[in-house]
Amino acid sequence: DTGVSQNPRHKITKRGQNVTFRCDPISEHNRLYWYRQTLGQGPEFLTYFQNEAQLEKSRLLSDRFSAERPKGSFSTLEIQRTEQGDSAMYLCASSFDQRQRDTQYFGPGTRLTVL
Amino acid sequence: AQSVTQLGSHVSVSEGALVLLRCNYSSSVPPYLFWYVQYPNQGLQLLLKYTSAATLVKGINGFEAEFKKSETSFHLTKPSAHMSDAAEYFCAVSVNRGSTLGRLYFGRGTQLTVWP
Numbered sequence A: 001d002t003g004v005s006q007n008p009r010h011k012i013t014k015r016g017q018n019v020t021f022r023c024d025p026i027s028e029h030n031r032l033y034w035y036r037q038t039l040g041q042g043p044e045f046l047t048y049f050q051n052e053a054q055l056e057k058s059r060l061l062s063d064r065f066s067a068e069r070p071k072g073s074f075s076t077l078e079i080q081r082t083e084q085g086d087s088a089m090y091l092c093a094s095s096f097d098q099r100q101r102d103t104q105y106f107g108p109g110t111r112l113t114v115l
Numbered sequence B: 001a002q003s004v005t006q007l008g009s010h011v012s013v014s015e016g017a018l019v020l021l022r023c024n025y026s027s028s029v030p031p032y033l034f035w036y037v038q039y040p041n042q043g044l045q046l047l048l049k050y051t052s053a054a055t056l057v058k059g060i061n062g063f064e065a066e067f068k069k070s071e072t073s074f075h076l077t078k079p080s081a082h083m084s085d086a087a088e089y090f091c092a093v094s095v096n097r098g099s100t101l102g103r104l105y106f107g108r109g110t111q112l113t114v115w116p
Helices: none
Strands: A005-007 A010-013 A019-024 A031-037 A044-050 A053-057 A065-068 A075-079 A088-095 A110-114 B003-005 B010-014 B019-021 B024-026 B031-038 B044-050 B056-058 B064-068 B073-078 B087-095 B110-115
Touching (some): A005 A088, A010 A019, A019 A110, A031 A075, A075 A088, B003 B087, B010 B019, B019 B110, B024 B073, B031 B073, B044 B064, B044 B073, B073 B087
Parallel strands (some): A010 A110, B010 B110
Antiparallel strands (some): A005 A019, A019 A075, A031 A044, A031 A088, A044 A053, A065 A075, A088 A110, B003 B024, B019 B073, B031 B044, B031 B087, B056 B064, B064 B073
């Protein structure tokens, strides 16, 4: 069990560019979550996968955001036409559904800065 | 709807003193409650969780929390603070709603400072 990993750890981009983040969950965890955390705030839910199916999306996830988990393992989060307001820490978490009392384990996050 | 309120965005204690971080929740159904800790530039680490078993929950690093339904609270305590406890602490709630189980609702966090 190597924990949840995220890449890159830091990303600096210019406004209008596209960025993609990757999350590798703990092996055999069937649930994967994305959250966004801005300065001084708690994490806010973005979206959630059960295996490869995306089951819930927050209204925070605008049309510029897309997430995939093609084989039910790793996941990617893409932001198109980035805006300065997208600057935040993007956190990934994974869990294993066991009697519906799963616990989420978080990765170190990807810090995005949009100039 | 679910929500969490953490009273006090900053708490300062002396090393060896009692730590008390407050969390109140709102939930229309029985909640699951969590405390996470975040060190600078790192992800969140689970301290402890309440999942409808014992109301007094013990976690890592000497922390514990008590679920009080009548007060809708889940305050985090530690009898004696250590310098290494300095970090940001988040209270979170989730509910059992079938396929959407597990989505966490976080409070805004409490920054704990420990003075020598």
